[in-house]
Amino acid sequence: MNPLAPGLSWLDLQFLGRPHAIASVVLQSAGSVAVIDPGPSTCREALDLGLQRQGVQWRDVTHILLTHIHLDHAGATGGIIAEHPHVRVAVHERGAPHMIDPSKLVASASRLWPGEMERLWGDVRPVPEKNLTILSGGEQLEAGGRTFEVAYTPGHASHHVSYFDRSSGTAFVGDTAGMSIDGGYVLPPTPPPDIDLELWRESVARIEAWSPSALFMTHFGLVTAVRTHLQSLLDNLAATAAMVRVSLEAPGTDEERSARFAEHVRREMRRGMTDGQVEAYGLSAPFHLLWLGLARYWRKRGVA
Numbered sequence: 415m416n417p418l419a420p421g422l423s424w425l426d427l428q429f430l431g432r433p434h435a436i437a438s439v440v441l442q443s444a445g446s447v448a449v450i451d452p453g454p455s456t457c458r459e460a461l462d463l464g465l466q467r468q469g470v471q472w473r474d475v476t477h478i479l480l481t482h483i484h485l486d487h488a489g490a491t492g493g494i495i496a497e498h499p500h501v502r503v504a505v506h507e508r509g510a511p512h513m514i515d516p517s518k519l520v521a522s523a524s525r526l527w528p529g530e531m532e533r534l535w536g537d538v539r540p541v542p543e544k545n546l547t548i549l550s551g552g553e554q555l556e557a558g559g560r561t562f563e564v565a566y567t568p569g570h571a572s573h574h575v576s577y578f579d580r581s582s583g584t585a586f587v588g589d590t591a592g593m594s595i596d597g598g599y600v601l602p603p604t605p606p607p608d609i610d611l612e613l614w615r616e617s618v619a620r621i622e623a624w625s626p627s628a629l630f631m632t633h634f635g636l637v638t639a640v641r642t643h644l645q646s647l648l649d650n651l652a653a654t655a656a657m658v659r660v661s662l663e664a665p666g667t668d669e670e671r672s673a674r675f676a677e678h679v680r681r682e683m684r685r686g687m688t689d690g691q692v693e694a695y696g697l698s699a700p701f702h703l704l705w706l707g708l709a710r711y712w713r714k715r716g717v718a
């Protein structure tokens with residue numbers, strides 16, 4: 415159990431047996447328990463065990479809050495609802511259709527992770543429409559004994575929201591504030607297909623406007639140096655985007671370009687981190703996919 419504030423804690427889902435790759439958040443009060451981003455189906459055992467250790471039964475859980483529908487955050491949701499149909503699921507309006515019918519989501523993920531779907535993410539089951547609380551951003555949401563402010567925070571994904579708990583000062587930002595494992599390199603996860611640099615910068619400004627005292631990131635954990643962290647994210651996003659833009663004009667195939675980019679990112683990160691830590695980033699955000707997402711962004715804008 416990793417307490418953040420009274421009634422607020424996180425658990426490590428031990429994704430593929432690795433610590434500090436994917437986290438879930440648990441909010442507890444007498445009448446209501448909420449889980450933010452339950453993770454992929456392959457971590458379901460770790461999730462159940464983590465909840466149990468905190469004295470939580472699924473029958474006590476009233477809400478699942480999704481920051482976005484990527485499988486490393488939301489893949490387990492349908493399976494949970496099949497077993498516990500009383501749980502409500504909050505999701506952005508653009509993500510909702512893909513929770514009801516995940517076939518396109520699964521097809522798109524299968525293109526990014528060919529032959530790896532079962533090992534990485536496991537089962538992806540539909541969520542009945544009646545279980546959904548559909549968000550567009552700007553609303554308030556009561557869950558886990560708290561009132562969350564909801565903000566639409568696209569850039570990483572077009573269906574991304576962030577949740578702010580003003581009582582603890584913590585903003586739950588999914589992937590919008592990037593990844594930083596053990597306080598290391600702040601990596602902007604930029605997989606296809608939704609990357610949008612302008613929207614991402616606006617989303618960061620929206621999070622900053624809350625003046626949070628801490629950010630909670632799915633990958634991985636709590637950051638209290640909020641301004642420094644968000645500045646590093648914006649700097650690294652600009653740098654990796656520029657690198658991909660330049661690579662589009664370099665000779666070679668996309669495969670070669672993305673391999674060179676991946677090697678560069680890996681080298682940068684190894685300066686301050688162990689191989690194991692660098693690998694934990696690559697589990698959810700393989701570096702060649704980060705190139706692909708940014709290349710798609712530039713090509714949509716007619717670059718190269």
Ligand SMILES: [Zn+2]
Pocket residue numbers: 482484570571589603
């Ligand atoms: Zn994501």
